[in-house]
Amino acid sequence: MKKKFNSSNDPDAPRFHGWSSLLAFFTGVGSLATLIVQLGFVGQVTPTIHLITLGLAVLFTFEQVLALPDILKRSKKAQRKLWLLVVAVITLALMVVLAVAGWIDGHDHKLSLLAHATVQTIIFVTLFLRGLRHQARLTAVTLRPGWLLMGSFGSVVIVGTLLLKMPLAVTEGNTLTWLDSLFTSTSAVCVTGLVVHNTAEFFTPTGQMILLVLIQFGGLGIMTITFFMAAVLFQGMSLHDRFLLGEMIAEKRLAHVGETLRFILLFTFVTEAIGAIAIYFCLPEDRPTAERIYQSIFHSISAFCNAGFSTLPNGLADEWVKDHGTLQVVITLLAIAGGLGSLVVYDTLHYLRSRIARLFSREVRRPRLRVHTRIVWFMSALLLFGGWPLLYFTEFVIFDGNQNAGPWMTAxxxxxxxxxxxxxxxxxxxxxxxxxxxxxxxxxxxxSPGGTAGGLRTTVVAMAAIYLWNMLRGTGQIVLFHRRLPAEVGPRALGVIVLGIGWLFVNFAILRQIQPENIPDSKLFFELVSAFGTVGLSLNLTPELTSAAKVLILINMFVGRIGLLTLIITVMPLGKKRKLAHPQEDILLV
Structure with missing residues (x-):
């Protein structure tokens, strides 16, 4: 009797023979390889690529047909997996139509390329999603959440580096070095925005789309997407999976991890869609509709993910969009929405919904915003509207700075x-x-925590400031909005700030040694802070960095994205509790 293979604990999951799973694996890999060769190296649909794609569609359909009898024997829940067969039949039918019509490169270049790329993508993505049942094997390994977080981001960075090295990812006559490819991929995945080459002029539409996908994965997190697909398409998440994901998305309530996860993706895609529509109507109408749609989608995703990448030659300072204040407002709102954090947005929407419901019925329980939500909103408003007049004063009162859509809008x-x-x-x-x-x-x-933005986080600065204030006043505990916070929050926040300052001090000292002395310290420090905070603002210094400086900056981008405290906690060995209590002795501090 042949041994059957099943990677899932779900009794309703279809049983696949070993050779069938192997066939699915090679079909998926073949589809991905064909897609990469077609878009990254050839740039057109040759007869060979057409035949390979047709063969992959046949294998894909054949493998799904073999699983049909086993699926039909099982429960109605298992029979829902017939969508795989439906997808396979549709892709095969599309390829047959293309073959009969002789629709290869000579017929219609763009449409043919789009049709074949669509088929290859559908085959790969479908088989990849089916393979997500194996994610339980990975997450079952005893690892700290930090290792899984760093591994997921690191894997996407490596994949992005390889994709950006494809010949058709850059414009004709340009060459992207391995270091610059790694730097750009890290900047996109860590949603930073520092670039060594102009995105609009150096990369082709293929290269720009690779960057956009890296930005989206970097903003959401590859493990967030993986867990979501596993939970929706298959048997859900184990308790261990919930714990790991809860650490990654800043959700401490294990029972709410699945709900929070669904909200994160829904809020992300809905906000990006609304942002793209708003940007489209903000753009000048003197360019083709297709270009305006492309620019709208790219800038909406880049803004929400706080990436800072732009497909305009001079960013939002470009002549095409200069003095369009409405566009700048939309971009700012998208960045704020992405940087607030999903927990804050979810809590705020729940609060508003309950307040409205209470207007019609007093039986509805009086809603209350979390302390975390109030701190985030307060700090975000304080920093945004506090920095606004300060920058106006330093740029347009004591200095005659450049402006775009007016001095107040620029500030x-x-x-x-x-x-x-x-x-x-x-x-x-x-x-x-x-x-x-x-x-x-x-x-x-x-x-703020849980968002797409970087830096120390608003809550860290707020808690550290309150803790210091209480220490000076001799107050023991932190009480905010009639709620007592844990005693370790204040020292922990202060520790994060001390670690951050120490990290920047050491890195700046190294950066100063590996970068020529003709560059001012202010520019170097600004570049370093921008990388560590995953901001992407630069005083036009990034292209001038030496190879060693680029390596140091990309390390700071990576550390800033995953969090310095997460890195330290992950790499440090766990401490052992002392069994004996030693005598206490005091020391002088002042």
């Missing part, structure tokens, strides 16, 4: 961009020295 946009969105509406190389220091502070603070 507001800079204040918002420094909160890790990283877009520029003016030439950053001409910013005043005082503004550089204000922007560096805003970048260092960054966004």
């Amino acid at each position: 507001l946009f800079k204040s918002g961009a420094a909160r890790t969105s990283g877009f520029n509406s003016v030439d950053m190389g001409e910013v005043s020295n005082l503004s550089i220091h204000i922007l560096a502070f805003l970048m260092f603070v960054g966004g």
Whole structure:
């Protein structure tokens, strides 16, 4: 009797023979390889690629047909997996139509390329999603959440580096070195925005789409998407999976991890869709509709993920969109929405819904915002509207700075961009020295936990400041909004700030040694803080960095994205509890 293979604990899951699973694996890999060769190396549909794609569609359908009898024997829940067969039949039918019509490169280049790429993508994605049942094997391994987080981001960075090295990812006549490819991929995955080459002029539409996918994966997190697909398409998540994912998405309530996960993806895609529509109507109408749609989608995703990448030659300072204040407002709102954190948005929406329901019925329980939500909203408003007049004063009162859509709009946009969105509406190389220091502070603070922004986080700065204030007043515990916070929150927040300052101090000392001395310290420090805060603002220094400096900057981008505290806790060995209590003795501090 042949041994059957099943990677799932679900009794309703269809049983696949070993050779059938092997066939599915090679079909998926073959589809991905064909897609990469077609879009990254050839750039057209040759007869060979057409035949290979047709063969892959046949194998894909054949493998699904073999599983049909086993699926039909099982429960109605298992029979829902017939969608795999439906997808396979549709892809095969499409390829047969293309073959009969002789629709290869000579018929219609763009449509043929799109049709074949669609078939290859469907085959790969479908088989990849089916393979997500194996994610339980990975997460069952005893690992700290930090290792899984770093491994997932690192894997996407490596894949992005390889994809950006494809010949058709860059414009004709340009060459992307391995280091620059790694730097750009890290910047996209870590949603930073620092670039060594102009995104609009150096990368082709293929290269720009690779960057956009890396930004989306980096903003959401590859493990977030993986767990979501596993939970929706298959048997859900184990308790161990919930714990790991809860650590990654800043959700401590294990029972709410699945609900929070669904909300994160729904909120992300809905907000990005609304943002793209708003940006489309903000763009000038003197260019083709297709280009406006493309620019809208790219900038909406880049803004929400706080990436700062732009497909305009001069970013938002480009002549095509210059002096369009409405566009800058939309970009700022998208960046703020992404940087708030899913927990804050979810809690706020729940609060507003309950308040509205209470207007019609007093039986509805009186809603209350979490302390975390209130702190995030307060700190976000304080930093945004506090930095606004300061930047206006330093740029347009004591210094005659460049403006875009008026001085007040320029100052507001800079204040918002420094909160890790990283877009520029003016030439950053001409910013005043005082503004550089204000922007560096805003970048260092960054966004909020659970969001797409980086930096120390708003809650860390708030808790550290309150803890110090209480220490000076001799108050023991932290009480906010009639709620007592855990005793370890204050020291932990203060520790994060001390670690962050120490990290920047050491890295700046190294950066100063490996970068030529003709570059001012302020530019170097600004670049370092921008990388660590995953902001992406630059005083036009990034292309001038030496190879060693680029390596140091990309390390800071990676550390800033996963969190310095997460890195330290992950790599440090666990401490052992002392069984004996030693005598206490005091020391002098002042």
